[in-house]
Amino acid sequence: MIHAVTAPFSAALTVVLMLLAIAAGAVLLFGAFALIGPALALLFAGIGAAVQGIGRLPRLTARGCLRLGQQVVVWLPGPRRWHRWVARHPKAAQGARMRLVRRRRVAPALLQEVFVNTTTSEAVRVAVVRRCTELGGVAQVMPTVARDWWPNAFAWPLTYADDAVLVQQALRNCLRLKDRTVLRSGYARLAQLAGPEVVWAMELEYAGSLERMDPVVRGSMQAGDTDVLLKWLD
Structure with a gap:
């Protein structure tokens, strides 16, 4: 009699325990996926990138191969x-x-x-x-x-040479080719090699008058200061 009464409860308990076990397993499974999910994503992304790279191999141009060969x-x-x-x-x-x-x-x-x-x-x-x-x-x-x-x-x-005569000759050829701001670095290199007087004379000859001289060179000339020019060294 007792067995007949407790049998349904035992079956129900067994079902509950099974459901709890399934629920616990699901929680553990989802937790594991949460932990390894980013790693799997990175792995799959790497595999995808490799596959795409292999797909691009036939499209490598002769020019790309040539540049790679030059670098090597x-x-x-x-x-x-x-x-x-x-x-x-x-x-x-x-x-x-x-x-x-x-x-x-x-x-x-x-x-x-x-x-x-x-x-x-x-x-x-x-x-x-x-x-x-x-x-x-x-x-x-x-x-x-x-x-x-x-x-x-x-x-x-x-x-950019270390020969004052060569720099002066080259700089003369640049007076009409380069922007005045760019020329200041050339003037600075010439002043470093030959002194500021050479720069002052060149710029004055090119400009034709004191008023038309480059402001930086004119300021250096009026102050007798080389540092104003040397600040433009690059």
């Missing part, structure tokens, strides 16, 4: 013919030429080839001139450039 060969110790290709080829990337110029060991002939290449940017030419200063000067590293006449594209980079 510039940092290699040889063969030198690759370095000369970067220096000479009209399609060589400016970044590759800049890295070539900044190599710890670079042949002077390569520096000149980079400089005189008509497709070399002004920024790279400035880097060449500055590197020449480290290697003995423009006259020693690029004697042809320092000695012979050169196009206007060479003028501004040569104002």
Whole structure:
């Protein structure tokens, strides 16, 4: 009799316990997903990006491969013919030429080839001139450039040389090519090499009168102060 009465309660208790176990399992499962969800998201995102990258491989252009090759060969110790290709080829990337110029060991002939290449940017030419200063000067590293006449594209980079005569000659060619504000850095370099008097005389000759002179140069001249010019060094 007792068994007959308690049997329904026992079955109900069993059902309740099963429901509680299922609920606890669900909570644990959702908690686990909450913990590993971000990691799974990152994993799936990485897989998706890799798949997309593989899908883009056929679309790599010859130009992209060429630029990658230039970046690699510039940092290699040889063969030198690759370095000369970067220096000479009209399609060589400016970044590759800049890295070539900044190599710890670079042949002077390569520096000149980079400089005189008509497709070399002004920024790279400035880097060449500055590197020449480290290697003995423009006259020693690029004697042809320092000695012979050169196009206007060479003028501004040569104002970064360490030779006062060369800087003065190059700066004269820039007076009508560059903005007056830009010219001040060239004047500052010339003043550092040859003194402010050379700068004052050049600007006065170019302007034609004291009133028409560049205000910075005129102020330096009137105050007899070189520091006003040297503040424009870059």
